[in-house]
């Protein structure tokens with residue numbers, strides 16, 4: 199039995215902040231109150247925030263995509279997570295073409311288990327709507343994989359047609375699973391890309407012009423229509439929502455009793471599309487792309503109204519060499535691997551640009567970075583700092599400023615898309631199941647000490 203007592207911290211719950219001591223035993227929060235000094239280790243957290251460890255709902259570690267494998271494997275990627283106060287990630291199992299999803303699950307566990315330093319749960323991408331693929335849904339749910347991502351973009355790779363989307367959603371819903379949807383009209387993206395390339399428009403900003411807002415809005419409308427035809431038992435979760443119109447579409451369905459929810463990324467709340475015109479514009483290419491200033495403030499507004507439920511980073515890291523396809527020149531926009539880093543900066547971006555600028559409250563930050571995520575994916579021991587829950591904590595000195603550089607971050611790349619930004623809200627200490635795993639810039643835990651967390655069918 200090991201115990202830790204954290205004295206005098208401001209414990210951030212989803213419905214308020216309390217200044218009390220926290221006693222942790224065997225990895226769990228045991229007591230909150232005015233407590234003595236009786237523990238194996240006593241820490242003073244006067245003036246510090248105790249934030250529930252962030253659950254990053256959306257990461258791609260060791261992800262084979264666009265002929266590259268992402269630079270963050272499960273070791274580097276989960277180190278980055280801990281450095282940002284993220285104690286659990288939810289990664290996407292990505293079966294290769296024709297691979298059975300159950301085999302891919304085993305492969306993902308074999309890759310992740312020996313390397314992870316944070317805890318992790320899994321979603322699974324379904325590349326097909328055929329019987330063979332759909333028969334894996336139930337066995338995966340039995341293994342704790344309760345959410346399945348379907349794509350409406352990336353033709354010949356991941357895109358499912360409307361009939362396959364219908365069949366897959368129906369099967370997932372039969373067992374109470376969550377359908378995660380990448381909502382972009384892939385066929386029109388391909389048409390637009392062709393036209394732009396014909397006109398010799400190859401610079402990174404054309405990534406945005408090839409995937410305008412309407413491409414996402416149409417897909418959000420279409421998937422909501424398809425899902426509503428299946429029934430109100432469908433749990434639809436739109437990942438990386440980049441337009442406020444898509445949030446509004448889902449809200450309208452929610453008002454009619456549908457369980458439709460939106461995730462967004464802090465990156466969409468930080469940059470608009472003009473960043474693609476900057477010197478390193480290619481590094482920012484991700485899909486959906488960054489949007490207009492109007493969209494960006496619309497997303498903040500929806501968060502303030504509790505209409506955006508979950509924050510995931512879509513952490514999908516490529517080195518500069520990979521982004522440039524191992525050449526000296528920046529390739530045409532459609533050849534740059536899609537993805538940006540994000541897990542380590544969820545908390546500081548939301549704290550600095552959201553809470554400190556009064557766009558969202560601390561309660562809302564806590565709700566969308568941990569509580570809602572744990573509820574959505576049935577991670578029962580996570581997402582709260584009340585007695586009985588895992589003691590997963592980001593301890594933040596709210597006054598401390600950091601100048602972001604890739605050197606202070608933990609991803610396996612030599613740049614940061616937030617270089618030079620001054621942010622508050624990085625953790626001083628990260629605690630995972632009662633153990634200090636990150637302190638003052640140093641990761642303290644070894645590969646393989648993170649645990650697989652099973653999702654359970656909930657709400």
Ligand code: DUC
Nearest residue numbers: 484485486514536537
């Ligand atoms: N978008 C990205 O930017 N990267 C990975 C896959 C995706 O949908």
Ligand code: ZN
Nearest residue numbers: 380437438485
């Ligand atoms: Zn996606």
Ligand code: ZN
Nearest residue numbers: 256258512514
């Ligand atoms: Zn993604």
